Amino acid sequence: MNEVLSVAGLKRSFEQAGVTIHVLRGVDLNVQAGEIVALLGPSGSGKSTLLQAVGLLEGGFEGSIRINGEEAASLDSDARTRLRRDALGFVYQFHHLLPDFSAEENVVLPQLIRDAEPAQARERAASLLGTLGLAERLTHRPSQLSGGEQQRVAVARALANRPALVLADEPTGNLDEATADIVFAEFLRLVRGEGSAALVATHNERIAAKMDRVMRLHDGVLE
Ligand code: ADP
Numbered sequence: 510m511n512e513v514l515s516v517a518g519l520k521r522s523f524e525q526a527g528v529t530i531h532v533l534r535g536v537d538l539n540v541q542a543g544e545i546v547a548l549l550g551p552s553g554s555g556k557s558t559l560l561q562a563v564g565l566l567e568g569g570f571e572g573s574i575r576i577n578g579e580e581a582a583s584l585d586s587d588a589r590t591r592l593r594r595d596a597l598g599f600v601y602q603f604h605h606l607l608p609d610f611s612a613e614e615n616v617v618l619p620q621l622i623r624d625a626e627p628a629q630a631r632e633r634a635a636s637l638l639g640t641l642g643l644a645e646r647l648t649h650r651p652s653q654l655s656g657g658e659q660q661r662v663a664v665a666r667a668l669a670n671r672p673a674l675v676l677a678d679e680p681t682g683n684l685d686e687a688t689a690d691i692v693f694a695e696f697l698r699l700v701r702g703e704g705s706a707a708l709v710a711t712h713n714e715r716i717a718a719k720m721d722r723v724m725r726l727h728d729g730v731l732e
């Protein structure tokens with residue numbers, strides 16, 4: 510079996526001022542190794558809520574989430590942290606790079622956290638950033654980079670540890686349309702080249718259509 514992600518019956522609701530909002534009402538979703546899946550839905554439809562659950566970033570949901578065959582609910586907090594670190598990579602709408610570190614260091618650090626050899630981590634960072642056209646930007650800090658360049662660094666960082674699954678939440682949502690198209694094409698090329706799978710939240714039909722499969726989030730379920 511080649512499933513990197515298997516979600517079944519996922520439910521999540523929020524209480525606010527005595528009112529219960531049912532955001533996810535029983536989501537079922539499978540992602541195969543190497544597959545790139547769009548999670549399409551308008552703002553407020555629950556895309557980020559679903560990615561946060563799959564990213565093991567918060568509890569409070571009902572249902573099953575299996576990553577690389579491991580059931581998240583049955584893991585203790587250390588094991589969940591290890592699974593997140595070893596199997597997942599994250600790209601957010603805003604890059605969340607460390608401002609005091611260079612582009613290269615931002616891609617090296619997650620590898621060092623996993624006990625990579627520093628010289629090899631630097632080599633991998635330079636190679637990923639080079640593939641994304643940033644060979645001349647390795648020593649730049651995030652504030653010295655354009656929005657598109659910052660997102661490319663965030664993409665390289667997400668792939669640094671060769672995750673089985675990349676979770677991307679509106680990864681080009683903060684860029685103008687032309688830059689978004691270029692950065693997203695590079696994202697797809699790199700993810701495919703690395704053989705990772707990806708689940709990409711977007712409200713943009715044009716971007717969704719470039720992926721292997723489109724899942725629509727509607728009324729708390731996927732269609
Ligand atoms: P999307 O990413 O598709 O725009 P979200 O997952 O961010 O949607 O939000 C889906 C719904 O869940 C929204 O109605 C939002 O207000 C609600 N929601 C999300 N997070 C919380 C929270 N922590 N507390 C209360 N409501 C929340």
Ligand code: MG
Binds near residue numbers: 556557558678
């Ligand atoms: Mg969102």
